Amino acid sequence: MTSRQKKVLYRILISGIMFIILFAMEHTGGLEALSSKWMALVVCLVPYLIIGYDVILKAIRNIRNGQVFDENFLMMIATFGAFVVSEYIEAVAVMLFYQVGELFQSYAVGKSRQSIADLMDICPEYANLEIDGQIEEVDPEDVEIGSIVLIKPGEKVPLDGIVIEGESFLDTSALTGESVPRKIYPNDEIISGCINGSGTLRVRVTKEFDDSTVAKILELVENASSKKAKVENFITRFAKYYTPFVTIAALILAIVPPIILQDNWMIWLERACIFLVISCPCALVISVPMGFFGGIGAASKIGVLVKGSNYLELLSEMDTIVFDKTGTLTNGVFEVTEVIRKKGVHENVLQIAASVEAFSTHPIAESICKAYNKEENAEALKVIDVEEISGHGVRAKLDESEVLVGNIKMMKAHGISCKAHKGSGTVVYVAKDNAYLGAVIISDTIKEGAAKAIKKMKIAGVSKTVMLTGDRKEAALAVAEELKLDEVHYELLPGDKVSKVEEYIETADRNAKVAFVGDGINDAPVLARADIGIAMGSLGSDAAIEAADVVIMDDDLRKISRVIKISKKTMSIVKQNIVFALGVKGLILLLGALGMATMWAAVFADVGVAVIAILNSMRTLNAKF
Amino acid sequence: MKKKFKVENLDCAHCAAKMEDAIKKIPGVEDAVMNFMTQKLTLEIADDANMDEIVDKAQECVTKVSIVCEIIR
Incomplete structure (x- = not known):
């Protein structure tokens, strides 16, 4: 917990205790025993202000900045409304539970974010630079090409380079998802971000930090959330309309029925307040991107980089998968x-x-x-x-x-x-x-296991598998038969591959996506043209990382079906969250309008739903694929 | 020119989007991404713009949305 969160926790505890006392007094009739109604208001205002002063301050500041419809403002109006209808205890309760929910929400978000960040903790903090025979610890960014760095057992490889002395095992799992360590000898190339095993290595640096594999991957992962999925954009648009809509509905609810029905103003004011509490779209705004981030995190855990949540969405709709032969299906x-x-x-x-x-x-x-x-x-x-x-x-x-x-x-x-x-x-x-x-x-x-990998892709939901090759007919047909591919096109010129993929895209249904899988060496145009370009075996190949939408770090074809499963799981979690959040909110809005929901239920529909949705969105990260 | 900044106390995704929109409107800013997950702000500015001035203005935008949120330079 951060110090800010702790401060909120103390305030919750203090006003919580006061609330319990007041609550008990109300039920034993103690509150009415107070000399006047005003006295009761003053007594209730103490815990209310302790827990809610910052919400009110924020609301006032935001109004001055021209941002009216924010959750602080809505909570302020809702609780003021409760005071107006003489529901003092309720006003304290709403503010208290709102803060409890907010605290829990910020804690859950922080935790989830941390667990994703840990997963991508591949960035080396320092390099042991050799200067005139002396070892000095420096920032990897300050190391020049051609310098010699020393990598001790257990340390992260700081920069890409070539081993000049020493033997060791290299743990590449953070990058490739491959759990078997790789044996490293002198003259082998090593890649930054891996973890050195038991031996000390002397390495000549071949790339500056900004061009090194680890910097490229980190950049990619960090930018992944800027390419948004359709669902995400929908939520953003939805959120823009949702809050004003509910607020206006609340206003109408407070004014129109009392006039038409000649009913008590207080009853309808309370119902309008319930609307205001539910009007924040937080549950959706946080949990949807988080669900996608969890999916991207889960993919990177198995050594697959997905460059944006939109590609995760496309992967779940993948129908046709087109392979390049040489280097992809074959060795x-x-x-x-x-x-x-x-x-x-x-x-x-x-x-x-x-x-x-x-x-x-x-x-x-x-x-x-x-x-x-x-x-x-x-x-x-x-x-x-x-x-x-x-x-x-x-x-x-x-x-x-x-x-x-x-x-x-x-x-x-x-x-x-x-x-x-x-x-x-x-x-x-x-x-x-x-x-x-x-x-x-x-x-x-x-490739070993290629036939099995193709079969698994079919099980995961791919309906058509195609192979493109520039190779002769006999060679192409032999491979296609062994792998049980649905279609094969042979003796193609490099340009033909693009037009073949275009043909598939044109003939496919709108929601059936076409992926192209290549090794990224000379098929960059095809990778770019396909709905989803998947590059294989690209650890250290900049061109492939750049051109593709999905990068499989090693050359394991089986990871394609695994990443399809991840994408489907992610999409289903995101949809669950949307349906759940909107369902609960809709229900409480309806019940609230009919006078059947309490303020408490409204607070749950707001923060409770958000917390559940956040916890749900983290399931992808911890599941096995 | 592209530069990344750490952002402290950014604790709501909703707010991050608001900040991003506001920062994008600062003259001289070509693109801005406020990444809630990584708690980082990526600024892409015109070559003749002054990074320090723009970060000052970006901080103003950030403060408007959340008073505790701070761009670390």
Whole structure:
């Protein structure tokens, strides 16, 4: 509790005790025993002023500043009204409970805000800068590129950099949601905001603080609440009309029925006061943005940055999800997926291919060598006279015989008959002394768990999954089939991807949103064009963080379905709060107009509802997804 | 020019929105965001405007809504 909150608490206690005494006196008839009505008023004014003086002062000041319809003013009018109708005890009670509610509300808001802030507590406070062999603690903002910083065990990495000395485990969970620590060796890049494990690291700084990952992420999270969801804007607009509407209704209620019905003025004045107490839209104005903030907080807890509450709203309406293939659904790394050996051939086809390709720097050659080196007892054969034939492959001499390793064109050029391989991937044929031995097939591998992730997205409510790729038909269809995607478009040029996504947006229903998932490297225009652009594996990639609306820090596809669930939960909580707050207020307004609600019920409808709505909006943050 | 300020004792979302509206109307202010959740004010001002003067005026706007609320420079 802050000192201001404590002060209010003491005032509540003092006037609360006085209120209880007065309340008891009223029920035992003690209050009437006081010499006159004026005496009773004076006695009740003491606790009233103790608890309510600041409300009245604020109201007067705000009127002078031209802000009439604020809650202080309304509380003042409502309680003055109660005094006028001789409900002295009630006036004290309303003010007292209003303050109790306000205190509880401010405490709950503070607590919730703190728990969200703690979650995003990734900002490093200092850096251990090395100056002439001496270590000095400085502000990370003062560290220049190329400086050396020392990171001790348990400390936060202050700036992005490259490890030059030391080994350690790095806890990246605050950024990626990944709980398994990452092993770090010299020459590895490290990212600010992570927490160093058990080893001390010496790091050469590669980015200034303002450009570092942690500063970028913090900026993004802090600005997230400025992009408002439709519901939020609706509430803001609603609040603008709600208060004047209820206040005017109260005025009408106080004047019209007594004149028409020739009824007692006092009764209708009291009912009008009930209206005024309920007229503040606080419950909605606080709990709705808070619900969204809780959702954004919950997403960042699993390593997903959502750049605004509007995107959280869109995610909950996501109907079609379009994926880029390479680097998103697949690893984007070419690996040997199959080795074919012709019947009757005894040679190790992969060994021959690897031995010959060892001299080439082509990416395909590299993946062949990598695959072979994984085998047990891997040993390169002795080859000589290696000659690379551009566009064909490699020719070399192995134990007096001529070996050819290359594509189908090379085989044809040498008149070697071999069966052309059908299916996805790149094929490297191997022949010895003009006789076909076999082939090595290299293809991009599908990410682990991708099929399961797609299935989970469907369960979470996505109705259509689409893949776009510039790759060949066979490769595209193979991936689409394995992942059970609904639609696939292949052999696309980069520009075609934008127009495909546009097509989906145009044909979709107005409330069915289209998301595009890419790795952010060369699909920034598509990310920007889609209703929701989701960038994957973007830790440290500025371009992706900039272009996308939702950033998944690591490359785990499963997080998409989790963030959809978070968005749906958030939306349902926000809607619950709106319905609950408006429902209770509407009900009390109705009962109040009919004379069936007390001032107490009105106070509950105001502050009680606000507190419940705030507590409800924090549920997203603590739920597991 | 863009600058961020911490705001103390900002304890109602309703008020934050009122302050934001008022600050946006100060001449020289291009954009202002009063973030209730992070308790921060982000000011974007024209290049030829004086930041100190604008913060003074922003504080006036803030005080009008809440007397205890303070922009920390």
